[in-house]
Amino acid sequence: MCLNETLLTLKLNPKESMSVCKDLRQNRNCRYFSNLLKKKGELDSAISLDPELFNKPIDAEELISFCRDKSFCPYFLSKFLLKDVKVIICNYQWIFNPDIKNVFLQLIDQELNDCILILDECHNVIDIATEVNSDRLTPYLLRLCLKDLEMYRAPNIMQEFTSLILDLLNDKKLNSNLGEEELDPTKYLKYIIEKLNFRDLNEFKNLIQDIQEFSVAIHEEKLANGQISRDYLGSLSDFWTKWLKTFNLDNYFYCFNNIERKGRKSISVEIVALDPREIVIPILKSVYTSLSLSGTVNPYIYNNLMGLNESGKSYRGIITDSPFQKKNIKVVITEGVDTKRENRTPFMFKKMIGKINEVLSCTPANVGIFCASYQILRGLFTNGISNIAKSNNKKLLMEEPGLSSSQNNAMIEEFKALASNGGAVLLGVCGGRNSEGEDYPGDYMNSVVIAGFPYHLPSPRVEAKIKYYDKVFKKQGWNFAYLYPAIQRANQASGRPIRKITDKGAIIFMDSRFKTKYKWISEWLREELEIIPDKPQALIQNLGKFWS
Missing domain, CATH: 1.10.275.40 (Fumarase C; Chain B, domain 1)
Structure with a gap:
């Protein structure tokens, strides 16, 4: 939310950005801030800058557009507006990053104990809390x-x-x-x-x-x-x-x-x-109350990793019924596919592509394929998935490491636009911006394939977390540090097609290992789960009825 040309040319982390921003303001080298400060001094409150606009909820794009026209600083205008509002929607960093949190609370002139904290998509907080503390x-x-x-x-x-x-x-x-x-x-x-x-x-x-x-x-x-x-x-x-x-x-x-x-x-x-509780518990202790919301989180693991029972407040977990109609959801696990490292052979990739071909042939519009890793994505690509997409009259769009935000946005816009023209195939990875940060309602994504079980590659960092969690969570390190993050990535990707009550979508877990871990799949999906045998045309027979 910065328009200053000098700051935009520098590649800075949040702490450095705040420091440079402060210098520019103190030296009166930011015309956007100076213009805003001058205009604000003439008014009783920031809302008076444009009462029609600011007396209703607005998103960041509207605010930035207004500020660009007026040569105001959108970042500080949003801060000035905060003192006059009751509900603030913000990034997790504003609360969980200690450097940002203290400045934020000063700007809104509030203490945490006067705040009700609502954590939407709360499963993300666990990683945020460890990242800001590293x-x-x-x-x-x-x-x-x-x-x-x-x-x-x-x-x-x-x-x-x-x-x-x-x-x-x-x-x-x-x-x-x-x-x-x-x-x-x-x-x-x-x-x-x-x-x-x-x-x-x-x-x-x-x-x-x-x-x-x-x-x-x-x-x-x-x-x-x-x-x-x-x-x-x-x-x-x-x-x-x-x-x-x-x-x-x-x-x-x-x-x-x-x-x-x-x-x-x-x-x-x-x-x-390694432990998110070091950051989270002091915040949960300080706020008046908190509410954590997620469609995929495991309440037991979330409670432990967030330290909800250690926050000095009573804790209650509520699992609500799914609002989606059963007739609009198809959830299957395919037998005959196993993407363990030793099984990642041309034979296995071609077998997966054969099953993906059955999914494409049944699906009326767009299909998303989210792979457990880039290695599996490349395996599908080198073994001919583009030919299968072409034979089903669907263009293949592929996520690649290093894509800029603008390049990725353009790809997603093209993918969605093709939904009304026979459909397209989006090939990406679990845990990425397209499998977690993007929604595909309606025909933007009819079917989604989770290709492989998305375990992280074993690494010293993962092993250290397993060892530490074994110690503090009664020998549950493997579940907490390895299995849960993997299934969470799969659960997030699987929900991409079902975003509205009226949406109809098919979710295909393409790895037989999901069978033994099915209890970890989100409950709203687990209720509809079917196992598809490793037979030719089995997916067509199952999905064909669903889409007919």
Whole structure:
């Protein structure tokens, strides 16, 4: 929600964006904010800017359009409006990100204990709460830190420390395989202290404190000179401050993460929070009351991972009846398909494509195919799924890693437009923006295929979470950290065609492993579940009647 050209050209995280925004405003270098402030000073409330528009609910697009016409800042106009409203719809970050939450509460002039918190699509909060409580360092950030340290003539020890971490990361990138490598935070810290010739941990703590103070001094000097200040050194000191606070705790995991994007390797050292309750429980304790809503969440696991019974408030779980008519929902599990890694052969992919062909031949308009992973997506593509789509007079549109938001939006718009012209096939992945963040009512998606069981690839991070959850949740680590996230991705993808009461949709779970885990499938789907035998034409016979 920013129109400032300078800020838009910078690729910043939320914390950095807020810092640069503050600098631009303090130096009067943001005309959008200055215009808004001047106009607001002439009025009793922000609503008076356009009473007809602001005395009713409006979405972000309307607000941004209004502000673009008036050269106002949409971000701060939305904040000024907050004091005059009773219901606020916002991103999870506004409540669960500590840096953003405190600013947000100041703007609305409220305390959390005066707020009723409604968490829609609440299953997402678990990941959000761990993400905002995690941190990472990259060579890119360290190089920018070195630049500031050199430019402002920092003490040699600060430059030596930053160069040491940068060299360690670069060496790890060159000499490690792709993926995560767990590291011992105590040994790593001890190694750094020895390399810096420090006597003990206190000397290292003092260094981090000095870097923090130096970053504040640089920030103030840049501000005084009318410059934009990006607080790289503050991010560096924040990372190591968190390390020092958490390295003896078992609810954090530490690793190098070596990945490849667009043919280039990149590495980071990461502090990974494992327990969402650390962020969630203080918020649930503070709010007046909270209501969590989801069509797919498992109440038992959600209660445990969110710490609802530890929030100091009474907890009640309610499972409501499905509002959808049974005659409009077809849910099947296909036998004969197993996408375990050792089974991902051309034979298995061609077998899946044969069954997908039966689904396409029965479905009047659009079909979504959400794969357990990009590996399965590529397997279907290389084994001829495009030919099957073409033979059914449906265009294949394929999700790819690295697609920009605008490119993806254009693809989804084309997919929906083709619904009225024989239909199309959307090939994507579970857990992605198209399988969770997009709705396809009516003919925009008649049938959806969940191709494979969407387990995450085993990794040190996942293993650490399983081990930790085993400890705190009575040996239920595998269910909580591995099975539940997988079935949650499948449940989310399976609900894409059924968005309105009048919608009619077929959901096909194409992996026999769903049979043994059927109790984890959302109840509104489980009630309609059928098992389709591994026989030619079996899907056609079943789905044909449904769509006839």
